[in-house]
Amino acid sequence: NAGVTQTPKFQVLKTGQSMTLQCAQDMNHNSMYWYRQDPGMGLRLIYYSASEGTTDKGEVPNGYNVSRLNKREFSLRLESAAPSQTSVYFCASSRYDRFNEQFFGPGTRLTVL
Amino acid sequence: GIQVEQSPPDLILQEGANSTLRCNFSDSVNNLQWFHQNPWGQLINLFYIPSGTKQNGRLSATTVATERYSLLYISSSQTTDSGVYFCAVEITSGSRLTFGEGTQLTVNP
Numbered sequence: 209n210a211g212v213t214q215t216p217k218f219q220v221l222k223t224g225q226s227m228t229l230q231c232a233q234d235m236n237h238n239s240m241y242w243y244r245q246d247p248g249m250g251l252r253l254i255y256y257s258a259s260e261g262t263t264d265k266g267e268v269p270n271g272y273n274v275s276r277l278n279k280r281e282f283s284l285r286l287e288s289a290a291p292s293q294t295s296v297y298f299c300a301s302s303r304y305d306r307f308n309e310q311f312f313g314p315g316t317r318l319t320v321l
Numbered sequence: 322g323i324q325v326e327q328s329p330p331d332l333i334l335q336e337g338a339n340s341t342l343r344c345n346f347s348d349s350v351n352n353l354q355w356f357h358q359n360p361w362g363q364l365i366n367l368f369y370i371p372s373g374t375k376q377n378g379r380l381s382a383t384t385v386a387t388e389r390y391s392l393l394y395i396s397s398s399q400t401t402d403s404g405v406y407f408c409a410v411e412i413t414s415g416s417r418l419t420f421g422e423g424t425q426l427t428v429n430p
Contacts, residue, residue, distance in 0.1 A: 241417065250325075250407055250420025266417050296362060300418075308352050308411060309369040310418055315362055 209234050212313035214299050220319045221289045229284040229316050231299030237311075239304035240282035241266075242274060244295040245315075251298060257282055258304055289320045323348045327408055327421035334398050334428050342393040342424045344408030352411035353384050354418065355393050359404045367393070367406075398428045 215230045233240065238259045243251035243266075253266030257276040271293060273285045282301075286293060299313040324347040334340055346353075355367040368375050368382040370391065375382055379398075384391040395402055405425050409418040 243418075248422075250409070250422050251418070252420070253417035256417060298364065309354060309366065310409075310411075311366060312356075312364040315364075317362075 211235065212299055212301055212311055214297075214313040214316050216316060217314065218317050220321065221286075222321050223290060225289050226285070226287050227289065227318075228286075229297055229299075229318075230281070231283065231313060232281045233299075233301040233311075234280065235301060235311065236279070237301035237303055238279070239302045239308070240276065241300040241302075241310065242272075242282070242284045243298045243300065244268065245298060246295050254284065254297075289318075291320045294318060294320045323350070323410060323412055323419050325408060325410055325419050325421040327406075327424050329424060330422065331425045332427070334426070336398060336400060336428055336430050338398050338428075339394070339396045340398060340426070342395070342406055342408075342426075344391040344393070344421055346389050346391075346408075346410050348389070348412060350386065350389075350410040350412060352418070353391055354409050355382055355391070356407045356409065357402075357404050358407060358423070364407075395426075398426075400428050400430055402426060403428050 212233045241256040242254040255274040257263045260279045297316045300310045302310040326345045357365045372386045381394045405423040409420045
């Protein structure tokens with residue numbers, strides 16, 4: 209099992225450009241999440257999808273959109289990138305039941321110039 | 322929202338030493354996890370421990386849910402233990418993890 213995979217690993221954008229970060233999991237998990245990590249800080253939730261067909265805002269959703277394409281895949285889109293979105297982005301998944309341990313992907317390091 | 326406080330913020334050890342990291346949280350939780358973020362940025366699951374005690378090799382963790390804290394013990398530390406240790410809690414199943422700011426651990430040879 210690959211677990212949680214993310215593409216790309218690194219990306220540099222110019223202000224105003226758009227891009228989509230891809231995430232997939234092969235653990236048959238119901239819930240998927242997108243977090244961002246800024247230097248010296250813990251992770252903060254951007255959006256999550258408790259189950260296929262649903263999405264909800266997290267702590268810092270402004271400037272982002274998400275799509276739960278199917279049970280395996282959850283994408284994060286930046287429509288018009290801003291320097292404040294320079295960060296490391298992590299995708300995670302969990303079973304969504306009483307034992308809701310979350311598992312994280314390797315991260316995408318994004319720089320917006 | 323729930324507050325998660327970790328201590329100490331920084332810790333420097335000599336190889337072979339033992340250490341205890343603490344996580345305090347301000348509300349009842351459904352889930353508590355400990356992670357190790359290695360120098361390459363990868364987040365590694367250490368423990369899923371909403372209550373009780375677990376051990377995995379040189380690492381062990383205890384969560385006292387009624388008193389709203391968790392402890393991570395590292396024994397006989399090795400240089401590969403270096404990195405940032407995060408505690409994260411979840412109030413409701415399927416919602417977000419709230420992370421503490423982490424403990425930066427450096428183990429010197």
